[in-house]
Structures are given as C-alpha cells and as structure tokens.
Amino acid sequence: MLSTTRVTETGPVTPPPARPPHQAAGDTAPIPPAVPEPRVNGEPPVNGEPGMGPRPDPADPQPTLRSTLRSTLIRHTRRPLAALLGGALLYLATPPVGCWPLAPVAVTLLTLAVRNRRLRASYGLGLLFSLAFCIPLLRFVSFVGADGWLVLSLAEAAILALVAPATTLVWRLPGAWLWTAAVWVAQEALRSRAPFGGFPWGRLAFTQPDSPFTALAALGGAPAVTAAVAATGALTALTIVRITTPARGTPTPRTLPTAATARRLAAPILGTAALTLTGLLVPLPIAPEHGTLTVAAIQGNVPADGGYRALGRAFQVTANHVTVTRHLATDVTTGTHPQPDLVLWPENSSDLDPLTNPAVATALRAAARTAGAPLLVGAVLGGPGPGHLRNAGMIWTADGFTGQMYVKRHPVPFAEYLPGRALLEKLIHRFADEMPSDFLAGTTPGALHAAGTTIGDIICFEVAYDGLVRDTVNHGADILVIQTNNASFGRKGESQQQLAMSRLRAVEHGRATVQVSTSGESALITPDGTLLAKTGLYEAGILTAALPRRTTRTLADQAGILPEAVLIALGLTAMMAGVIHARRTRPTARTVTPPTPT
Structure with missing residues (x-):
C-alpha cells in the first residue's frame, strides 16, 4: 500500500504515450514531441510553435550551428x-x-x-x-x-x-x-x-x-x-x-476565409x-472679423551662424535691426512694401536695457519714427536686484516706451536660469562664466495693446506650452506674435521645429500668427496654418502682409x-x-x- 502523494503543477497532467502491442518492456520507440508551454504574457510564439508555421520534419537534416545562431539572433x-x-x-x-x-x-x-x-x-x-x-x-x-x-x-x-x-x-x-x-x-x-x-x-x-x-x-x-x-x-x-x-478557433491566417x-x-x-x-x-475660417492689421516682421540677422558668440558684440544685433528697418522705410516710399501698422522685432533684438541705456532708447525711438509705426522690441532688461535679468517684449513709439510690456513667463532652465545654482557652480565651474545671471519669470499673460489692436506676445520656447499661448487669446489677443532668437542653434533644425509649432498654434486658436526671429526662420501664417511668406536662415529680411484680425474663440480655446x-x-x-x-x-x-x- 503506497501513501498518497500531492503533486504540484501549472497545467493538466498528460499521460505517457501507450506502447504498441508488439513492443516489449525496455524497447525504445519515438515519443511524440511535447506541446510547448504558453509563452510569458502571451508573447507571440517563435518558429516551430503554434501560429508560426509547422514543426520541422524529423526526417529533415538537423539545423546547423550557423542557422541556429542566426535564428536566435533574429529572435x-x-x-x-x-x-x-x-x-x-x-x-x-x-x-x-x-x-x-x-x-x-x-x-x-x-x-x-x-x-x-x-x-x-x-x-x-x-x-x-x-x-x-x-x-x-x-x-x-x-x-x-x-x-x-x-x-x-x-x-x-x-x-x-x-x-x-x-x-x-x-x-x-x-x-x-x-x-x-x-x-x-x-x-x-x-x-x-x-x-x-x-x-x-x-x-x-x-x-x-x-x-x-x-x-x-x-x-x-x-x-x-x-x-x-x-x-x-x-x-x-x-x-x-x-x-x-x-x-481563437479559426484556421491559420493563410487559410482564413x-x-x-x-x-x-x-x-x-x-x-x-x-x-x-x-x-x-x-x-x-480665415476671414477678418475686425479688419486687418498690416505688419512688418524685421529679421536683422546676426554676425555668426550659431554658437555662444552668434550675437556678436553688445548692440550689434540692435544696429542690424535698425538698418533693416530703414530699408523697410525706403521700400515703403518706393511702393515695394506697404506702410505697416505695426513693426515687429524679435527676441533679444535689443541686448542692452533700453530703460537704463539712453543710447539704446534713442535708437528705438528713431526706428519707430523711421518706420512710421509702433515697434514691438525684444529686450533684455536688468533686475530687479543684482544677478537677475528679464526677457521682455516692449512697445515703443517715436515718443518712447509706451508702458506696454510682457516678461517671459517660462524661462528655460539651464539656458536662462540655473536651478540649484549654488551647488551646480561648484560641480561644473564653467556655469559661473557662461551663465552669471538668472532670468526671472513674468507673472502676467502677453496681451499687449498697440496699433489699435491686442497682440498675443509669446517669447521663443513658450510656443511649445499650451497654456501660455491660450492665455493670450483668452485675454483678447486677435493676432499672435512669437518673438524668438534662434541665433545660437545653428542650422540644426530648431528654427524649423519652432515654426511647425507656430503653425499649429495658428490653427488651434484661429489666429493669424507671426514668427519673427533674429536669424530665421521668420514667417507670416494665416489662421488655417498656411505659410504666407518666410525667410531663410542667417539672412536679413523683411516680411509684410495684411493679416486678418479675429476674436472668435475656437472649441479648443473654450x-x-x-x-x-x-x-x-x-x-x-x-x-x-x-x-x-x-x-x-x-x-x-x-x-x-x-x-x-x-
């Protein structure tokens, strides 16, 4: 009498194959191959398992080492x-x-x-x-x-x-x-x-x-x-x-009806x-709801194609934009370009603070006077406090700064400010020289009033953030402006990637959109995302068009x-x-x- 033994297994018990009548104990006979275990998490079977073709015929030659290694490598x-x-x-x-x-x-x-x-x-x-x-x-x-x-x-x-x-x-x-x-x-x-x-x-x-x-x-x-x-x-x-x-329960794919x-x-x-x-x-829809606004986007260009020194010496980029704005005034006189209602300069087009530097303020007033229109300028402002800066969009006229200003709300970490500065400067010494100051974040949406309209000002990488763009529309913007400085990035795709975002934002909010860059690509975009015109990289250029002013909020905005x-x-x-x-x-x-x- 044998005691009962408990056997633990993960599947049904398969009895051994019966011996043919003519086979005596101890004789050998081929044993049918076992059915493979299910693969983990339903992983598709490999060759030779159900769903991946028939098993090799035992009469066929055994696979060589090379073929085995090749199939293993592929698997x-x-x-x-x-x-x-x-x-x-x-x-x-x-x-x-x-x-x-x-x-x-x-x-x-x-x-x-x-x-x-x-x-x-x-x-x-x-x-x-x-x-x-x-x-x-x-x-x-x-x-x-x-x-x-x-x-x-x-x-x-x-x-x-x-x-x-x-x-x-x-x-x-x-x-x-x-x-x-x-x-x-x-x-x-x-x-x-x-x-x-x-x-x-x-x-x-x-x-x-x-x-x-x-x-x-x-x-x-x-x-x-x-x-x-x-x-x-x-x-x-x-x-x-x-x-x-x-x-389940159907033939293989080759024989499936x-x-x-x-x-x-x-x-x-x-x-x-x-x-x-x-x-x-x-x-x-792209039709104007409140008339049109004729804009001129100024791309003044930079001294070098990418890198830390792309902007050149202080005030050089500002001088470039002043020069191209003068060209615009000449073209307006000759009829090559229409008279703009608003002139747009890019981010960092004034790398010196016009609120504390009289020479820069004089240049901006003169540029607005020459263009015969208000001027949106991207400026680097000092403070508040030592070691701090602000990245701002400002409206200037021939009479000076109007008080309309947007401060970038989302400075870029490790580019415009250094998280954990005290520790990182000790670990990576070059940060102290390459990023001596931190840009502070603004607190209000970029809805600026100029030329009888409201523009939604977005600065550089902010175009990638849904809420920042949407806020300007919710605060009454009927045209979007993306001020950007792509000069340091070279010809490696950043400007084109940003332009794709600007086109999508135009569709998302149903607004004509202008991307204006120091070095390209600058572009004029209709509310359905169509490109009206654009500049190339690292060249000076002027883009003008009468853009539709729209105030209807899209379903996405609502x-x-x-x-x-x-x-x-x-x-x-x-x-x-x-x-x-x-x-x-x-x-x-x-x-x-x-x-x-x-």
Missing part, C-alpha cells in the same frame, strides 16, 4: 531593432525633414515592439526608441557642449520611454488603440510639466503642421492631434496583429479612415485643458485596469492528487 534583436527604427522614423517625421506620415508609423513600430512584453523589458525598448528620437532631435543644443546635449537627450528620453510600459499595460485590454492614444497624451503632459516646469519639445502634435490631422487642433488643441496620431499608429498595429495572428479576414480588419481600417476624415472636415485632462484620466485608468487584468489572468499552481495504488 532576440527584432524588437530592439523595431524600437530603434521607430525612434528614427519619429525624428524624420519632425522638421527639418518633416515627413509627417512617419509619425504614426513610429507609434506602430513601438507598439508592436512592446506588446506582450514584461514591463521592465518594455521600458528598455521604450528607452531605445526615445534615444533614437531625442539625440538627433536635440542636437541643436550641442553648442553648449556634447555633455549638455547628451544629458538633456537622456533626461527627455527617460520620460518619453514611460509610454512603452504604459502601452504594454493597455494592450492587455479591449479597445487598446484608444488607450494607446490616451497614454501618449499623458506622457506628453508629464514632459510638459516636469522637471523644472517641463520641456515639451518633440510632441507628436508638432510633427503635423500640415497634415490631415492638423485641423483637430482647433477642436482639442495639441493633445487632440497627438491622440489622433497615436491612435492611427495603434490601429495600424492592430491591423498587423490581426493579419498575422488567427483568432476572405470574408472572415475582412471582418477582423474592418474595425481598425475604418477607425483610421474616420480619424483622417474628421480632420479634413473641420472648418478653419475647452481649455479639459481634452487633455480627460485623455490623461482615460490613460491612467486603462493602465490600472491593465495591471488588474494581468493579476487576474496570471496562471496559478494547481494541486493534483493521483489515484493511490493498491
């Missing part, structure tokens, strides 16, 4: 290579290349790479994707040194990579394409706010200044465009999965078409932060549901008691 590198390729394609979707259809393709590749992976492995794949995107995207920062460029790229990539495990979680649920869109918006919201107030460069929305998705910005802002791009990529991934993976295949693919294909058509059907908040809530909820789903469906050990022999 272990296909996902990392897909992630790297996806990141590279996302960079190519972004200006200056600007091939916008590659953005949803990049999302597709990342989604397929991280689907059914463990969360830690998924984050690693996301980091590969993010580095392949951020390192080339942010190369314009390299003028501060390779260390600064790579540190910023790594920091941004570390946050962007969070979208990968988030995608893994939500793909455990039905309707994964919608949740994928939501987690992309949530990731961008995080990057827009943290750390140090965030750095939202390289958002999916900013790859779409002129695509079928662009008009969605007028409905839900940049988050709506990001969601549409991510959803399209996820729907494409779903289509590929359904093509290559049979549904055509009608059944069509039914499985209809939903993702129709979803993609619906997103595209929605963007194309959104009306984008909704404010609500679309983003809803998508963030959906994304976080889906992630939590993905965690719960994984715990409920995780295989558990079962105890089987075999019969007791007697």
Whole structure:
C-alpha cells in the first residue's frame, strides 16, 4: 500500500504515450514531441510553435550551428531593432525633414515592439526608441557642449520611454488603440510639466503642421492631434496583429476565409479612415472679423551662424535691426512694401536695457519714427536686484516706451536660469562664466495693446506650452506674435521645429500668427496654418502682409485643458485596469492528487 502523494503543477497532467502491442518492456520507440508551454504574457510564439508555421520534419537534416545562431539572433534583436527604427522614423517625421506620415508609423513600430512584453523589458525598448528620437532631435543644443546635449537627450528620453510600459499595460485590454492614444497624451503632459516646469519639445502634435490631422487642433488643441496620431499608429498595429495572428478557433491566417479576414480588419481600417476624415472636415475660417492689421516682421540677422558668440558684440544685433528697418522705410516710399501698422522685432533684438541705456532708447525711438509705426522690441532688461535679468517684449513709439510690456513667463532652465545654482557652480565651474545671471519669470499673460489692436506676445520656447499661448487669446489677443532668437542653434533644425509649432498654434486658436526671429526662420501664417511668406536662415529680411484680425474663440480655446485632462484620466485608468487584468489572468499552481495504488 503506497501513501498518497500531492503533486504540484501549472497545467493538466498528460499521460505517457501507450506502447504498441508488439513492443516489449525496455524497447525504445519515438515519443511524440511535447506541446510547448504558453509563452510569458502571451508573447507571440517563435518558429516551430503554434501560429508560426509547422514543426520541422524529423526526417529533415538537423539545423546547423550557423542557422541556429542566426535564428536566435533574429529572435532576440527584432524588437530592439523595431524600437530603434521607430525612434528614427519619429525624428524624420519632425522638421527639418518633416515627413509627417512617419509619425504614426513610429507609434506602430513601438507598439508592436512592446506588446506582450514584461514591463521592465518594455521600458528598455521604450528607452531605445526615445534615444533614437531625442539625440538627433536635440542636437541643436550641442553648442553648449556634447555633455549638455547628451544629458538633456537622456533626461527627455527617460520620460518619453514611460509610454512603452504604459502601452504594454493597455494592450492587455479591449479597445487598446484608444488607450494607446490616451497614454501618449499623458506622457506628453508629464514632459510638459516636469522637471523644472517641463520641456515639451518633440510632441507628436508638432510633427503635423500640415497634415490631415492638423485641423483637430482647433477642436482639442495639441493633445487632440497627438491622440489622433497615436491612435492611427495603434490601429495600424492592430491591423498587423490581426493579419498575422488567427483568432481563437479559426484556421491559420493563410487559410482564413476572405470574408472572415475582412471582418477582423474592418474595425481598425475604418477607425483610421474616420480619424483622417474628421480632420479634413473641420472648418478653419480665415476671414477678418475686425479688419486687418498690416505688419512688418524685421529679421536683422546676426554676425555668426550659431554658437555662444552668434550675437556678436553688445548692440550689434540692435544696429542690424535698425538698418533693416530703414530699408523697410525706403521700400515703403518706393511702393515695394506697404506702410505697416505695426513693426515687429524679435527676441533679444535689443541686448542692452533700453530703460537704463539712453543710447539704446534713442535708437528705438528713431526706428519707430523711421518706420512710421509702433515697434514691438525684444529686450533684455536688468533686475530687479543684482544677478537677475528679464526677457521682455516692449512697445515703443517715436515718443518712447509706451508702458506696454510682457516678461517671459517660462524661462528655460539651464539656458536662462540655473536651478540649484549654488551647488551646480561648484560641480561644473564653467556655469559661473557662461551663465552669471538668472532670468526671472513674468507673472502676467502677453496681451499687449498697440496699433489699435491686442497682440498675443509669446517669447521663443513658450510656443511649445499650451497654456501660455491660450492665455493670450483668452485675454483678447486677435493676432499672435512669437518673438524668438534662434541665433545660437545653428542650422540644426530648431528654427524649423519652432515654426511647425507656430503653425499649429495658428490653427488651434484661429489666429493669424507671426514668427519673427533674429536669424530665421521668420514667417507670416494665416489662421488655417498656411505659410504666407518666410525667410531663410542667417539672412536679413523683411516680411509684410495684411493679416486678418479675429476674436472668435475656437472649441479648443473654450475647452481649455479639459481634452487633455480627460485623455490623461482615460490613460491612467486603462493602465490600472491593465495591471488588474494581468493579476487576474496570471496562471496559478494547481494541486493534483493521483489515484493511490493498491
């Protein structure tokens, strides 16, 4: 009599194969191969497992070492290579290349790479994707040194990579394409706010200044465009999965009936078409509601193509802009350009404080008198207090400063101010020489009154922040002006990337928009995002046009932060549901008691 033994296993007990009648004990016979165990987290089977073709015929020659190594290499590198390729394609979707259809393709590749992976492995794949995107995207920062460029790229990539495990979680649920869109918006919201107030460069929305998705910005802002791009990529991934993976209880994809295949693919294909058509059907009015404003954007240029010394000696850039403004006055006299109602100078066009330097103040008054119109000047102001500066937009006339001034509300960390200055100056000694002062943040929106209208003044990188641009419109701006100084960044894409953001903001808020730069690219943009004219890089130029004044607020303006908040809530909820789903469906050990022999 044998005692009962408890056996713990993770699956059903499979009895040994029966011996043929003619086989005696001790004889050997071929034993059928065992059915492979399910792969972790539903990972797709590799060659030889169900869904990836039949097993090799035992009569075939055994695989060589070389073929085994090759198949192993492919199996272990296909996902990392897909992630790297996806990141590279996302960079190519972004200006200056600007091939916008590659953005949803990049999302597709990342989604397929991280689907059914463990969360830690998924984050690693996301980091590969993010580095392949951020390192080339942010190369314009390299003028501060390779260390600064790579540190910023790594920091941004570390946050962007969070979208990968988030995608893994939500793909455990039905309707994964919608949740994928939501987690992309949530990731961008995080990057827009943290750390140090965030750095939202390289958002999916900013790859779409002129695509079928662009008009969605007028409905839900940049988050709506990001969601549409991510959803399209996820729907494409779903289509590929359904093509290559049979549904339960159906034949393999090669033998699946055509009608059944069509039914499985209809939903993702129709979803993609619906997103595209929605963007194309959104009306984008451009007609003036309160007349027009004739503006002249002045690009005075700088002495050098990029680097710390691009602006040259003090007052040189101001002198350049005074000279080009005189050319404008001459062109107005000859009829080459119309008489402007407002003249726009870029950020940092006065690198000396006109409120404390009489020579600079005299030059600005003379420029306004020469142009015969008020002048918006980008100026560096001292104080308040020692070691502090302000980055401001100011309205000047022939009589002097009018009192209308906007101080940049979001100075750039490590460029305009140094977080933790006391510690960092001890660790990195060059900061004391390269950044001796900190720019202080302004506190009020950039709604400036000039030439009988209200302009929404945005300074440089602030165009990337949804709320800062929206605030100017909510305070009555009927034309947007982005004052920027791109001189230090060289010919490495920063100005083109910023122009793509300006075009999207024009659509989002239904406002004519002017980007005016010290060194390019400057541009005039209609409320539907169309480029009327633009300058090149590192050249002097004058752009003039009569721009429509509009005051109607778009749905995006009226909704404010609500679309983003809803998508963030959906994304976080889906992630939590993905965690719960994984715990409920995780295989558990079962105890089987075999019969007791007697």
